[in-house]
Amino acid sequence: MKLYKMKKVSRRDAIFMIGAFSTSIMFPIGSSASTKMVSDRIKEITNGSGAKESDLFLDLPEIAENGNQVKVSFEIDSPMTDKDFVKEVYILADGNPAPNVAKFTFTPAMGSCSATTRIRLSKTQNVHLLAAYNNGNFAITKSKVKVTIGGCGG
């Protein structure tokens, strides 16, 4: 009888423990950053002037099996001299609870404008890359990532 009881509890516990022990971050459903929040953030960064759609190199998987570790890398064509360089690069996600993901501050000493990191995505969504040049121009691109297992087990 005791064994039976334990079994009964363990199934529920097992489900619970999977949720608790997994390294996943729990994104509650319905609290994601909407597309509007991202466009508001873009407006804020660009002081209302908006950014030009351009062909920045943004490398993201088309399908991410695990939303907890999505590798993202980018490369922006720039001479990276004192007169002409990329000042800041933003990564924004429109399906996560908050639109901001990362902000990189570059200097001409780096010689090239690129970086790689790993991000969390709660569900299928667009990831935006916004580059701010030292001359006050902005460029933007986006990429859609399909997330199979999101923050909360899909």
Place this chain on the structure above:
Amino acid sequence: MSSIKPRGKVPKKASVDEIIEIKTLIRHPMHSGRMKDKNGKIIPKRIINKFVVKFNNKEVFNMDLEPSISTNPYIAFPFKAKESGTFDFEWIDDNGEKYSMKRKMSVS
């Protein structure tokens, strides 16, 4: 927390004007403030919020991290080798702690 350990890969030698790649990783839970523990309690937010790189005491790169960055943040970035020197890497935790690492590079 002693489990937080920064790691980095910087080439020991580089030639002048060569663009090298620097890879860093720090072991850190990056609690987003949304994950629950096994008792159903929310684990308070605690992340690395800033990463700063200096070369010969001059800041060359920094990054602002948000809760959407994965556990054990990995960051790779380029650098143009011009002279020999030392890189200072620093990660800043939400709780004010700083984790640092130094790497030397000789340029010929």
